[in-house]
Amino acid sequence: MKLTLTIWRQKDPGAKGKFVRYPMDNVNPEMSMLECLDVLNESLAERGEEPVAFEHDCREGICGSCGFMISGVAHGPLPATTVCQLTMRHFKDGEELVLEPWRSRSFPFVKDLVVDRRAFDRIIQAGGYVSVSTGNAPDGNAIPVGKEEADRAMDAAACIGCGACVAACPNGSAALFTGAKIAHLGILPQGQPERDRRAVRMVAQMHAEGFGSCTNIGECTGVCPKEIPLEVIARMNHDYLYGAWRERRQVVTTIAPATDWEFGKK
Amino acid sequence: MSTAVASPRENRAPGFWGSTNGRKAVMAVTGFILFLFVIGHLLGNLQVFDGPVRLNAYGRFLHNLGELLWIVRGILILCVVLHIWATFVLWRRNRDARPIGYQVKKSVASSYADRTMYWSGPIVLAFVIFHLLEFTSGTIHPESRFIPGDVYHNVVAGFSVWWVSAWYIFALILLGMHLRHGLWSMFQSLGLNHPRHTPVLKQAALWIAILITAGYISIPVSVLAGWVR
Amino acid sequence: MKLDAGIPSGPIEQAWDKARFEMKLVNPANKRRHNLIVVGTGLAGGSAAATLGELGYNVRCFCFQDSPRRAHSIAAQGGINAAKNYPNDGDSIYRLFYDTVKGGDFRAREANVYRLAQNSVNIIDQCVAQGVPFAREYGGSLENRSFGGAQVSRTFYARGQTGQQLLLGAYQALERQVDAGQVTMFPRSEMLDLIVVDGKARGIVVRNLVTGKLSVHIADAVILATGGYGNVYYLSTNAKGSNATAIWRAYKRGALFANPCFTQIHPTCIPVSGDYQSKLTLMSESLRNDGRIWVPKQKGDKRPPNQIPEGERDYYLERRYPSFGNLVPRDVASRNAKAVCDEGRGVGETGLGVYLDFSEAMQRLGEETIRERYGNLFDMYQRITDENPYKVPMRIYPAIHYTMGGLWVDYQLQSTIPGLFVLGEANFSDHGANRLGASALMQGLSDGYFVIPYTVGNYLASTKLGKVSETGAEAQAVLTSVQQGVERLLAIPGRRTVDSFHRELGKIVWDDCGMSRTAPGLKDAIGRIRALREEFWQNVNVPGSSNDLNQSLEKAGRVADFLELGELMCMDALERNESCGGHFREEYQTPDGEAQRDDEHFSYVAAWGYTGPGNPPELSREPLEFHYVHPSQRSYK
Incomplete structure (x- = not known):
């Protein structure tokens, strides 16, 4: 099947991001959403472009690494399913999907579809x-x-x-x-x-x-x-x-949220 | 780095009034008091169907409460202020929580009433102000004369104007939607919910909201239809 | 090299007590002065870091994921064994010990396994106290189930998410120590080399995966808990990020690698559906309790399963193993599936699959009972394959699941480099040539909660440690070599992607060093891996730069290590002229096709040492002695 992926590309938090359209001709309906991105990344690497960064690990829906918005819905349209277990057959041939990272002030941006x-x-x-x-x-x-x-x-x-x-x-x-x-x-x-x-x-x-x-x-x-x-x-x-x-008499303290990745600095 | 580092906690946390959960509890409690008023007010108003003598007597009774009336009014005003304050500070925080919005965003689980609380609230507030000016102070009373003390006359005269009734009906439908979300939500905010109760509470909230809205709307509809004159 | 495991003398029941008593202690005030490094935050690493923090050590803990909670222990489904004997069905520490040694096909160290069985009891207590929501009886007591063919019910579980819940328990204990200031957590940080000073492990070099910055971390001891190397095969049930880099770099710095060819293949996974496939999904072993496994009798029979008449089906496990039938152990079931597919009788589009059929069970028990027992698994299968297993038989195929081999460690879990400790799947110690179900979680937590806190203290108290500086010559030399390695990968002007190399490597080891192995196949594989490695360093294409989040670069480094480890696996398999557990050499089988062990010549641990680039590794042998469980032939006929 054919699909168009419109993906948020942004190199780092300081860079300007934009949506880039990637038409895909050979999407197998059995693939998971992440395997579809693997295929895209393989072709990007062959063309000398930088692959799309996305978080993933176990690919069986339990580690919690993966996740992004697919056309406005977190983890895509199938209920109770992470993107790693979401197979492409749930989309229509020719559909255009918009992939965006989680957006939250408390999840600082890292790269492409990856947040902190x-x-x-x-x-x-x-x-x-x-x-x-x-x-x-x-x-x-x-x-x-x-x-x-x-x-x-x-x-x-x-x-x-x-x-x-x-x-x-x-x-x-x-x-x-x-x-x-x-x-x-x-x-x-x-x-x-x-x-x-x-x-x-x-x-x-x-x-x-x-x-x-x-x-x-x-x-x-x-x-x-x-x-x-x-x-x-x-x-x-x-x-x-x-x-x-x-506990009204207890003083409660919190940790300042760290937003950078330079460790060991105070 | 050969000595133990101290705990990294350094910032003092906000207390009850500063926390989002505390403010939601304020919103729930004040919302509940205002809900009690909405019911009491409805029961009073429905006396319009018993004729002018009964309704005007009720009006006089309220006015003769004197200081008590002002205490009640004071509590209600305080609730309104706190309810709005909590809404406003939380709204500002929530807006800041997502500085960059989504290109595409769909809702999957929430109802229309859930998502329109930020609209239904201010409109109902505007309506309440208009309503007070029309029926309590009589400052606005289009196409007829406001007679202090003759509640029945004022009601019938007021609702005979079609756009006054339309505005009233519109605002009450929004109030119904506001209650539909709010009535269930306050249990959630106060932590009085349980998986077994959720469906029951949600159904109950829906029916209470419908009954209240229907009760209020019956008055302008009856006036316009000529059943009450 | 002479390998001494340092097993305490005397009866095995008292070995661990004796060892603990003989250990030197670090007094509380001195613990504060010791820095420790823990790499990996799975069950072993997470529990170790938390416990060492509780004891008062300064711990720095590293993981490559964005949070310690993502380690792949989280994906374990089935459960955790413990010799609690709550069901009163005859279990004991000794029986768990016996089952594990036998299940490992007599290639594990008895004393380690006995300690594991002893600790299993404490693990359950600790996890319950942490708030792990184990399954309960109505009366409030812990529920047990049977697992992996054991004759007693000793498996504790939390739905199908036992690994997740145990890991979250360890993760929460770890976060508590982070809050107390005892543990400093370094997420998105990958260990790329080990720093050895004066023959002792004194630190690591780490790459910050977000900024790309390399940094040196110095400590008094280094603890590796970085998991197994199943991803050598490209397709496995491991997480995509699971890698062997940490243990492989430690191997190259002098730690011995034991039994690399012992890998476990799980028989019930969802088959591969195409070239794009990135990983394999496990279906619980329990399905074999009611499902019947078959393939068509005829080669290349492409009819849908429902149209193949009963007489033309071959229930090959029931035919070959009349007494165990579909319930033969993992290694036997896997090998037979491969054999029928090699004959051309495999099912599905790729021909690599066998049917697991529930129609008979559904007629016998009713669909409702089957739904109750396996409903969630059937749903998962349907979500992935879009086939309804209530209507058509499931298709399954074996997949790489676990690696019993790993860095060689002694009884103290210390590798051949003093000060380098290795825990969990990353070491080789407890499972021999085959691991029983629900034992991996047990081993990870036993090592982390109940072994390392003692043994690391003993090391610190009995070792004189010189001062080492982050800016010293030894540390800087390692840092420079890592830096050069990263730059070298990025500089190759190649055309092929990292994944394509990894896929090709995976196919070589799967075909020749997978479920069944032969001497000519292994020799051929070694040659092909060498050629592939050569090509990799000429022709790999690593896009991007080294100073930001670059997932291609991360993968490239890991695949470079797999390309070396794959060769060592084949060499080890070639050297071991016997069949045992997961290691099946076709030349060594009984007349009826079963694994034939050679205890006379191969009752040892094969530990390989690195001798420099291009040189063949050196083999050391640790003889295995069995004083309690006497080796016998496993038979399932």
Whole structure:
């Protein structure tokens, strides 16, 4: 089949970017979207042009590396699917696809379709864990967890951190990502001791990163490859409101978002 | 680098009032109070169908509340101000969160009502101001005379003007849409939601919004149709 | 070189206790003064960096991905084994140890495997405490399932995403240490060389993948947890970025590479659909519980499967292995699939595939039961192939999945370079010639959480370390050589893309050093790999520059290393004149076509040492002794 890919090309954050049209004649409907880009890149390299940079790794929909907008929808038109598992048969012959990187102030641009999602790491760093050092654990069965609770925690824990929720949200909010981790750990008994502190600190970091606010419209869930439910955001709000009250005397600090890639400088 | 580095945390985080989640909670609570007013106001207004004596008596009753009336008005005004403040600061933040927009952007999951809150809100606000000027202060009362105390007369006279009614109906439909999103959304913002409740809450929000809108609209429609005169 | 694994004497049950007691300790105040480098953030690297940070060391942790959470451990589906014996079905540490040694076809080190089985119990406790949402019974206790043909249920799992959840647990522990200032994280940073000073590993050279800047990092010990080298084959179930560069550069700096030819092929993957194919997707092994595997009896039969009558189908596994049938181990199932396809009886457009048919199971159990058991897998299959497995049989084909070989390490997980420790899939230690299902996660976490924290301390406490500077001559020399390597790649005025070389290399090793190997084939492959490598350095085309994000340059460096490693794999396969586990030499099989081990001559670990460019590598042997599990012939007839 034939397709036209219109792709955002920009060498670095300082350069001026533009859309470039790439007509493709030999697209196999069995290919994944990323394999289609591989084929394009191969031909670009043969012509002496620089290939399109895009993030990818596992190519089975779990690592969360890949992701870009396909004609206005994060990860493309197929629900619950990352671009690496999106096969080309879901497009019509002759269709024109517009490929854009995630756009968010909190995801600084890197190159072509690649952005910097370290903000997510910093949100986890602020409290997305249970503070238990190696060797401190009691027997696995010493902490009973009801099946239903374990399942709900797993629903939230399935998040792959791809950033599609931020990309799709008209407000550029990271509420679904942050809520997913707060819900995962807040549902389980292991997460109870740090529940207030976790919510307050993660929300504070999310704020410091410059993400927008949630308006509860559900665009994030709609594009989420793992279909994380919107209720995780309610859970975050709940834990935050309780936490903000109970921890009102604590001083909460955040990390300044790093935007460059020069390591080791203070 | 042979000594342990200190934790890199250095910036103080905003508290409840500064956080997006806190502001959304403010929006939810004030929205809920305003929703209570919308219901109370509707129940009062529907007395128009009981005739002039009843409605005017209700009007007098409210005016005779004196200081209590002003306390209620004060709370409502505070809610409106806080509701708008929260909206405004969050809107500004959200605008800044995506400095470079998309060439193409499609919505996949949200409804029209969800996406038009930023429009329905200000229009409803404009309507409320107009409404107060028309029926409370009587500053604007086109094509008839405003009689302080004769609520029934003012209502019928006001709605007999077709464009006043049309404007009223339009604004109330927007209010309905605003409520449809807002009623469910406030549970979400206050963290009172649960996967099992979502479908129920969403349905309930839709029907409450429809009933409220229908209730309000029934008044100008009845006036125009000549059922109430 | 004489290889001494340093296994404690005495009964195997007490070996690890004894070793721990004999280890020297670093006191808490001194831990602060030690800098450690961890490369890789998968289950092994992530858990190691987090645990070492908790202990008080200064850790610098590197990964080439944009976040430590993306390491390929995340893709493991099935589960993690532990000898908890919660189901009360007769499991024990000893039984897990026994199964693993036997499953590895008697080519693993007994003491290491025993320690692994011991640690398995603690791993589950640690992960539960971290909040990993393992599957639960209604009563709230942990659920177990059977896996990989084991006779006991000892596999813990979190839906089909066990690897993801375990990795996120380690990643969260790591981020906690980043917040505490104990670990400094360097994402998008690729290790390109090892710095060895006075015979000890003292640092690495790293390329910042965004800015292209090379930098030197000095430490008291270097820990590599960089995963396996399955991507030599181009098509594998590995992530696209998985590479052997870190361990290969360490090999070239003097670490020995053990058993490179031991690679595992997984029988149930979705077949290749065309030349553009970039990776292979695994379908869980559990499908073989109810599916029947067959091909047409006639060569080149292109009829749709539903039109091939029962009498013209060959259920070859059931025919050849009447007692195990479709449930033979991974290596046997894979080899037989290849054999029928080589005969020209393969199915699908490419002829490289066999049918996995559920129609009989659906008649017997009903479609609903099948949907309950395998629904998510069927959905995934349909999403990728657009075929409905409820209506037409699935097509499957084997694919490279895991590499048991890796850098040689002793009982302390230290390589032949003092101060260089190697964890997880990157080392060779625990799986012998074949890995059992649900053991890889166990090994990664055992190494990272429960072995390295002790052994690295012992090394630091018992070794005198001189002062090394980032600007010193040794470090700068390595930096310069890396710099030259990068410039050399960019300067080649070639025409062929990196991927085309990689694809060709993959085809050579897959054909001649894949599921079955022969001496003439391996010799031929060595020649062809050398020629290809020659061509690569003349004719590769690497576009772009070295000072920004250049994915072609990253790939080129990795493929250059694969072109060398591929040759070593073939040499190792050629040298090992026996068949064992994943290594099947056609010359060495029983009359009925099964793998024939030669314990008399080949019961050893083959560890290869680098001797300089152009020189043949030097083989050292570590003899394997079996005091507890006695080698026997595996039979599945």
